[in-house]
Amino acid sequence: MSDAGAEISNLGYVVVGAQDLEAWSRFASDILGLQVKAAPDGNSLTLRMDEYVQRILVQKSDDEDIFEAGWEFETPEKLEAYVERLRSIGQAVERGGPALCGERRVEMLYHCDDPSGFRHAFYTGPHIAPMTDAWHSKVMRGRFETGRLGIGHIVIRSKDLDQSVDFYRKVLGLKLSDYIRAELAPGVKVDVTFMHTTGGRHHSLATGTMPGNKRLGHLMLQVQDMNDVGLAYDRCIAAALPMLMHLGRHPNDLTFSFYVKSPSGFAVEYGHGGIVVDDATWKVSTHPRLSDWGHKFG
Secondary structure, X not given: OOOOOOOOOEEEEEEEEEOOHHHHHHHHHHHHOOEEXXXXXXXXXXXXXXXXXXXEEEEEOOOOOEEEEEEEOOOHHHHHHHHHHHHHOOOOOEEOOHHHHHXXXXXXXXXXXXXXXXXXXXXXXXXXXXXXXXXXXXXXXXXXXXXXXXXXXXXXXXXXXXXXXXXXXXXXXXXXXXXXXXXXXXXXXXXEEEEEOOOOEOOOEEEEEOOOOOOEEEEEEEEOOHHHHHHHHHHHHHOOOOEEEEEEEOOOOOOEEEEEEOOOOOEEEXXXXXXXXXXXXXXXXXXXXXXXXXXXEO
């Protein structure tokens, strides 16, 4: 199976649902270190992690899961060429109107549906905050690792693994990074395929079979200062938040991280040190374990 060679730069934003926006506001600001702004109507939260006006949109909903993954393109020309290719292979794609672009804080946007039940958006022209509104965190020492790598990654539970992998690689054009096929406990197995974009983050999206019933297995955020992982871990413990996996290190992307349960029920992985893929030298491999060390279940 070959990749489609698309020009997706990175995973630029996500939209998720939550019943308790107040709990999400505290979690995002006091635990994760994000900057939070509530919408005037009280129905959503905008979460900032860098100079982009909006990286995560939390919408009030009983469906506490991922709604949309936003994929960034460097130029309108690359976006239009990508959409043309999608349509040429029979993938239905719709253009978002001014209202949707305004909500997502972008200049141009198209979208299509995912077989696993959420939406992919393809955009260009993210809104950048003015210098007078510089990003800041009240709890972090450093910054998040974003830029050309995007916000981090998402891991999606597949309804049909082969169908999902085909969709992400042949339709969306994500590039294969590697696999993890491991037995977490007797009879509890995971089979996950990891994929990257031209930005090079080891994986911007992974999909597979794993325990749980939400579409979103976890959202990963990466920090530049390793101390911020330890400090955030301590904040989680002090707040008695449900820890899904304690501190550990993955064998494929080499990320040092932990997993905490978000107010929506899916996990947030908080990590440091993920590798960047060089397609010229990268070799696809299969790893028989989830972690080199640690990541003990909470």
